[in-house]
Amino acid sequence: MRKSNQNKLMKKDQYSLLKEKIKSKEFNSVFVLLDENTDKYCLEIFINKSGINTYNKIVIKSGEENKNIDTCISIWKELNSHKADRKSLIINLGGGVLTDIGGFVASTYLRGIEFVNVPTTLLGMVDAAHGGKTGIDFLSLKNQIGVFSMPMYVILDSDYLKTLSKQEYLNGYAEIFKHSFLTNSTDLNFDSLIKLDFFSDIDFIINKYSHIKNKIVKVDKHESNIRKILNLGHTIGHALESYSYLSNNLNELKHGEAIIVGLITELYISNQLNNFPLKKVDKLKEVSLKYFDKIRLTDSDLEAIYDLMTFDKKNNKGSVNFVLLDKSGKPLIDQKVDNDIYIKAFAYYSE
Ligand SMILES: NC(=O)c1ccc[n+]([C@@H]2O[C@H](COP(=O)([O-])OP(=O)(O)OC[C@H]3O[C@@H](n4cnc5c(N)ncnc54)[C@H](O)[C@@H]3O)[C@@H](O)[C@H]2O)c1
Incomplete structure (x- = not known):
């Protein structure tokens, strides 16, 4: 590593913070949103590092072509069927497509529930997971529907990049x-x-x-x-x-x-x-x-x-x-x- 320790990402602290929040019963239920690739490559790392063991998993199809209202509907249905309430938390584990959709779904479900972004692509880590722009594409136009809504945290961990093409x-x-x-x-x-x-x-x-x-x-x-x-x-x-x-x-x-x-x-x-x-x-x-x-x-x-x-x-x-x-x-x-x-x-x- 070229730079000193001060520039290392604060992996441990961010995971601990999340774990403590969840342990303190601040949330009634926890959902981890994944796409098929982050389910395969990133979920195990996340679970091992965060130590979170009680959660519901929602898996969507990857790709920009799925950043649409149909995917949102499928997630809202799953939240609903698992009785997600205002005190539920969504953890978005994926690239920019997933954090854009996950942030939008969380911000609109029951007029808004908390979400955490855990970006797993480089683009997500430097850009998409930050700043609170959430949304989906509509009529082939980029990000036409969406809301500004800040994640509770963004956990940055470059270990996820090891499996990225x-x-x-x-x-x-x-x-x-x-x-x-x-x-x-x-x-x-x-x-x-x-x-x-x-x-x-x-x-x-x-x-x-x-x-x-x-x-x-x-x-x-x-x-x-x-x-x-x-x-x-x-x-x-x-x-x-x-x-x-x-x-x-x-x-x-x-x-x-x-x-x-x-x-x-x-x-x-x-x-x-x-x-x-x-x-x-x-x-x-x-x-x-x-x-x-x-x-x-x-x-x-x-x-x-x-x-x-x-x-x-x-x-x-x-x-x-x-x-x-x-x-x-x-x-x-x-x-x-x-x-x-x-x-x-x-x-x-x-x-
Ligand atoms: N909200 C914002 O401020 C903002 C800013 C910039 C970009 N964006 C949006 O971000 C999206 C692009 O994001 P992206 O480039 O991260 O693409 P992406 O989310 O489609 O991810 C790229 C591919 O990598 C796979 N993947 C993700 N993490 C992986 C890992 N660790 N190992 C193996 N495979 C993995 C995904 O399943 C997908 O197939 C666009 O929709 C863009 O509009 C949003």
């Missing part, structure tokens, strides 16, 4: 790269991040880069202002991700695969409109393309993706809103971008 692991880096462009810290900015070892420095990375998000969320829980900067890369990224599910021209993209394209193109737009340094965008593109395949898009794909952007929740009165960076790297919210710059950004990404 390399592709899923690297997916988490899209959001880590994004966080590195949103910090003022010279120790954590993109130039410093890429000097780290993406595998052996992982505890340090999870600790520091999830903290960047949490610090922003703390001052703007409901995204009325500063929190919007966390959407850097997501105006284009979310539309591309939704499009990959709708179109026959593209394979379905993982969240991180789409966000990395959004990040490169939106930083290029920041260069064109605000003089954000091109050499930083070049570096991001160079590093990203070592880990992520380049996505090939036709003119008609780009048109369809642009149309999908108009559904984005960040918009207001029909215009598409972007987060861009200024010359010095400072994020600017609610920025408008003309179609020709958007096309130019994809030409840059594709070259």
Whole structure:
């Protein structure tokens, strides 16, 4: 491990805290929500570490295609059949899809019960499990239905990453790269991040880069202002991700695969409109393309993706809103971008 003990994740304490809460009879019943992979790979680790032995298990199908209302209904039914009440607790053990659904189900069941997130993917550990955005996809649009609702805790434990595929692991880096462009810290900015070892420095990375998000969320829980900067890369990224599910021209993209394209193109737009340094965008593109395949898009794909952007929740009165960076790297919210710059950004990404 490159950094000292102070950067190790506080695994033991977080598990003990949860165990104590449960032991103190604060909850009438405990539910562990899993998908088929986290049931197979993560449940045993969680039970061994937490020592929780009385719980009901609910297993859902994995994958973004199941982040929908049908899955919620199946979970609400199970909660109901096990007589879950207002003093029940849901422990969400899984990646971003599972914590998004589990948080939403918990926050709406009986007008809201407590939940704990235990992320098991890197993307979940640095981003999705934190900040209280819960929800599901609707009519093929990302996260169209949901509520802001904070988990009682987030337990961070990189031991779960041992069974994650390399592709899923690297997916988490899209959001880590994004966080590195949103910090003022010279120790954590993109130039410093890429000097780290993406595998052996992982505890340090999870600790520091999830903290960047949490610090922003703390001052703007409901995204009325500063929190919007966390959407850097997501105006284009979310539309591309939704499009990959709708179109026959593209394979379905993982969240991180789409966000990395959004990040490169939106930083290029920041260069064109605000003089954000091109050499930083070049570096991001160079590093990203070592880990992520380049996505090939036709003119008609780009048109369809642009149309999908108009559904984005960040918009207001029909215009598409972007987060861009200024010359010095400072994020600017609610920025408008003309179609020709958007096309130019994809030409840059594709070259
Ligand atoms: N709420 C937020 O603030 C927020 C932020 C970013 C992303 N998200 C959401 O997160 C989702 C993406 O999350 P993700 O990338 O974690 O994907 P995911 O939840 O689909 O997990 C990826 C795959 O890995 C499997 N898996 C999970 N943990 C495993 C483990 N330890 N070992 C083996 N397999 C494991 C899962 O079953 C799944 O097949 C998207 O829906 C995105 O919208 C939410």
